[in-house]
Amino acid sequence: MSNIENKPSETPSAVSEQPSPAPPKSSSRWLLSGLTVAVIILAILIYTGIRERANAETTLGTSTERAAIPTVNVVVPATGTAAQEIVLPGNTQAFNETPIYARTNGYLKQWHVDIGAKVNRGQLLAEIDTxxxxxxxxxxxxxxxxxxxxxxxxxxxxxxxxxxxxxxxxxxxxxxxxxxxxxxxxxxxxxxxxxxxxxxxxQSFEKVYAPFSGVITARNTDIGALINAGAGGVPQELFHMASINRLRVYVAVPEVDSQAAQTGAKAALTLDEFPGETFEGTIVRNSDSIDSASRTLNVEVDVNNPQDRIKTGAYVFVHLTRPHGANNYTQSLTIPANTLLFRSEGLRVGVVRDERAELVPIKIGRDFGSTVEVVAGLKPTDHIIVNPSDSLISGTRVQISAPQAGGLK
Incomplete structure (x- = not known):
């Protein structure tokens, strides 16, 4: 039995003394290939990161440079005959208007008409007891x-x-x-x-008659009132009447547009009270003299008012037509008033040419309020900067957002 027990101890020693087998060559190749691939991938990642950073820096620089260029809105000048119409304010006046005074002293016995009454010529208005x-x-x-x-x-x-x-x-x-x-x-x-x-x-002046047909616009007396004809005092106005079947409108026409005020020419009248409706008037006369203070020509426009729709003293707009070629310029353009630059050297507008702003001197004709007429300095194809900065100078690079062609009427 002792021999049998010693055999197991001999077997492990015999096994341990045998040399271990060498690793296979295929495993080394795979390991080397894996390392090579890892190095290549790492190099690609590093290159990609560097490239993306460079592109980002380039993009940022381009964006920064582009952001530094101001963006402007532009408009194209308008042409046509719309600018030939001149709209001027005026006030309506009765064709005949007068205060009615007494010609004799006494006391008012009776009045027969009140405000708003339509009277005929020769109609009895009041009686005075003298x-x-x-x-x-x-x-x-x-x-x-x-x-x-x-x-x-x-x-x-x-x-x-x-x-x-x-x-x-x-x-x-x-x-x-x-x-x-x-x-x-x-x-x-x-x-x-x-x-x-x-x-x-x-004694005949005891009865007050209407001097013409019209309407009573004021009554300034009453029964029993003392009437003073002006002898030793200020005369008292009894009535105020106006003839309103035909109205006068006096318009101050600027000197530059005086050729539009031709006697006999038609003039359209519009009122805020009647939106969308036009009344036809006629230029009957003018002062034929320019007011040295206002540099305007006083023009009278008469308009028929048979239905008494237009009230005296009403605020109206008078539309006059300026003759073609009246300004002696072959072509005029119209631009918005918010494109103008007022500089010490004169009036300027900013025009975009070759992606750069250029300050162009202009000469204006008429001022329409929101728009102005330009008679020299611009071409119909120019792109004009809207709301230009006060610091804008010639040569500044600009970029256009979107041309507003046809934006003017």
């Missing part, structure tokens, strides 16, 4: 009768003395005195007659 005038007229008529009686007596006496003179019954001197007395009596009658007519005329 007791003093009535009494003076009665006395004047009595004096006239007395003077006429004295005249008849003087005439009889003169005739008698002339007949007696033919028979030398009276002297020539006494006859001449009788004739001269008749002349004096006749002059007295004429004087008395004139005084009666004067008082009758004053």
């Amino acid at each position: 007791p003093e005038i009535d009494q003076q007229l009665e006395q004047a008529r009595a004096d006239l009768k007395n003077a006429q009686a004295n005249e008849r007596l003087a005439e009889i006496t003169s005739t008698r003395w002339q007949d007696l003179l033919k028979t030398n019954s009276v002297s020539k001197q006494e006859t001449d005195q009788a004739i001269q007395d008749l002349s004096a009596r006749q002059a007295s009658v004429d004087s008395m007659t004139a005084n009666v007519h004067r008082l009758e005329q004053l």
Whole structure:
């Protein structure tokens, strides 16, 4: 049994003394290939990272450089005949308008019309009670009768003395005195007659009549009011009336547009009260003189108002048409007012040419408010910068956002 127990200890020692087998060559190749691939992948990753960083830096530089270039909005000048219309403000006035005063003193007895009443020429407006005038007229008529009686007596006496003179019954001197007395009596009658007519005329002023057909726009008196015709005081206006079936509109036309105010030409009128509606007027006259203070020409436009739709004193817009070629320029353009640059060297606009801004001097014609007429300095194809910066100078690089062609009307 001892031999059997020692055998197992000999077997492991025999096994351990045998040499271990060498690793296979294929495993080394695979390991080398894996390392090579890993190095290549790492190199690719490093190259890719470097390239992306370089591209990012290039893109950032380009974006920064592009962001430094200002972006501008541009507009193309408008051409056509729309700029030939001139719109000017004006106020309507009655064709005939007058205050109505009393021509005699007294107290208002009765008024027959009030504000808004349409009256015809010769219609009775009011009555004035004038007791003093009535009494003076009665006395004047009595004096006239007395003077006429004295005249008849003087005439009889003169005739008698002339007949007696033919028979030398009276002297020539006494006859001449009788004739001269008749002349004096006749002059007295004429004087008395004139005084009666004067008082009758004053008495006729007790009734106030409309001088023309129109509408009563004001009543400034009432029954029992003391009426002063202006003798020793300020006269009181009884009524104010206006003829509104035809209206006048006075327009101050700028000197540069004075050729649009041709007598006899038609003029369209628009009111905010009647949106979308146009009234036709006619230029009837002008002052033919430029106001040295405002440099404008005063022009009268008359418009028919048979239905009394337009009120006197209304604010209207008068549309005048300027003749073609009136400014002696072959072509004019229209640009927005927010494209103008006011510089010390003169008026300028910014024009984009070859991706750079250029300040171009211009000459303007008429100012339409939101737009202006340019008569020199621009071409119809120019791209003009809208709302240019005050610091804009020629040669500055700019980029256009989007041209607004046809943006003007």
